[in-house]
Amino acid sequence: MIPSKIYKIVIIGGGPAAMGAIKYYDGSKDDLLLISNDEIGFFVYNSIKTHKTTDGLFFADNKSPDYLIKEYKKLLFEKKINILKDFVKKINKCDNYFEIIGSKKVYAEFVIVCTGMNYKMLNDFNKFKNVYNLAGTFNNLKNKNCVVIGGRNSGTSAAIYLAKISKKVYLLEKNNKLPCKKKYFDRLLNCKNVDFFCGVKNIKIFSHKNLNISKLKFFFDKDSKEINVDFIFIYIGLIPNSNIVKSICKLDVNDYILINSKNETSCKNLFAAGDVTGKLSQIITYHGDGANAIYWIQKRM
Numbered sequence: 252m253i254p255s256k257i258y259k260i261v262i263i264g265g266g267p268a269a270m271g272a273i274k275y276y277d278g279s280k281d282d283l284l285l286i287s288n289d290e291i292g293f294f295v296y297n298s299i300k301t302h303k304t305t306d307g308l309f310f311a312d313n314k315s316p317d318y319l320i321k322e323y324k325k326l327l328f329e330k331k332i333n334i335l336k337d338f339v340k341k342i343n344k345c346d347n348y349f350e351i352i353g354s355k356k357v358y359a360e361f362v363i364v365c366t367g368m369n370y371k372m373l374n375d376f377n378k379f380k381n382v383y384n385l386a387g388t389f390n391n392l393k394n395k396n397c398v399v400i401g402g403r404n405s406g407t408s409a410a411i412y413l414a415k416i417s418k419k420v421y422l423l424e425k426n427n428k429l430p431c432k433k434k435y436f437d438r439l440l441n442c443k444n445v446d447f448f449c450g451v452k453n454i455k456i457f458s459h460k461n462l463n464i465s466k467l468k469f470f471f472d473k474d475s476k477e478i479n480v481d482f483i484f485i486y487i488g489l490i491p492n493s494n495i496v497k498s499i500c501k502l503d504v505n506d507y508i509l510i511n512s513k514n515e516t517s518c519k520n521l522f523a524a525g526d527v528t529g530k531l532s533q534i535i536t537y538h539g540d541g542a543n544a545i546y547w548i549q550k551r552m
């Protein structure tokens with residue numbers, strides 16, 4: 252049965268790649284639908300917020316995260332973009348259109364996947380309360396002890412950010428040295444309320460019955476340490492949100508969506524842009540990436 256409404260273009264994701272595509276869209280508002288499960292710019296806003304504190308410089312134009320979100324909202328308003336807040340679980344390819352399955356089904360001739368990346372979780376840690384990825388979603392954790400797991404650039408930046416808003420921060424890293432840039436390491440050393448531990452081999456959470464965390468025990472080769480903890484932030488790497496299209500297009504060995512110079516995937520009329528394609532992970536790159544995808548779609552229509 253042919254669906255009653257088939258959009259010309261559906262864009263999935265609400266980050267810089269999607270916004271770049273919308274900026275360069277010049278068709279009718281009724282032909283395009285934007286689907287995102289989060290608030291527009293949620294991931295990028297909270298990511299760069301922690302870097303803002305450490306760097307003072309967050310993206311190429313040196314604009315604040317608030318400015319970025321304001322601009323995105325203005326763009327969506329001015330272009331009268333139809334937005335559906337939904338989590339897409341899968342995309343199927345039918346003869347001449349795509350079936351996009353979330354809590355509702357939506358259909359489109361062309362799709363641009365701009366779903367970005369997600370933080371990896373550690374073991375079964377997400378079953379506990381107060382275990383998060385994005386430290387930037389918090390503004391005040393006064394009197395709270397925080398643990399950051401993972402001492403690369405993002406984790407170290409998060410620890411520096413948290414040091415300003417919480418009582419005490421512990422940064423745990425499995426390598427024998429913090430694998431972050433020197434500039435972050437130097438700033439970390441200036442934070443009086445941060446202790447960092449390298450060579451952490453294993454971590455165990457103790458919780459109350461309601462799964463609220465209480466203590467954390469971490470193990471080195473020969474000894475261990477126990478600390479009181481209220482919040483845990485996990486920064487052990489990112490994975491592309493490419494699951495929804497893995498059955499219809501080619502991914503690389505790290506699950507990034509493979510695209511050509513027109514942002515086309517191996518599946519006809521399916522395009523991808525942004526972090527999910529594994530290029531330089533920067534806002535400025537992805538505004539252009541989304542724009543490129545929609546440019547080629549519009550040429551084809």
Ligand SMILES: Cc1cc2nc3c(=O)[nH]c(=O)nc-3n(C[C@H](O)[C@H](O)[C@H](O)COP(=O)(O)OP(=O)(O)OC[C@H]3O[C@@H](n4cnc5c(N)ncnc54)[C@H](O)[C@@H]3O)c2cc1C
Nearest residue numbers: 264265266267268288295298309339367525526532533534
């Ligand atoms: C800690 C950190 C700091 C950073 N700092 C900077 C910086 O200072 N400067 C800079 O330029 N870049 C920075 N970046 C990189 C920047 O955040 C990313 O490159 C950018 O957000 C990628 O844009 P995107 O549109 O591809 O994806 P995202 O911004 O991740 O947007 C993807 C959107 O898709 C939605 N989505 C995902 N899956 C689905 C689904 N199945 N259904 C519906 N919606 C879905 C998500 O909710 C999200 O809103 C940083 C990244 C991190 C992790």
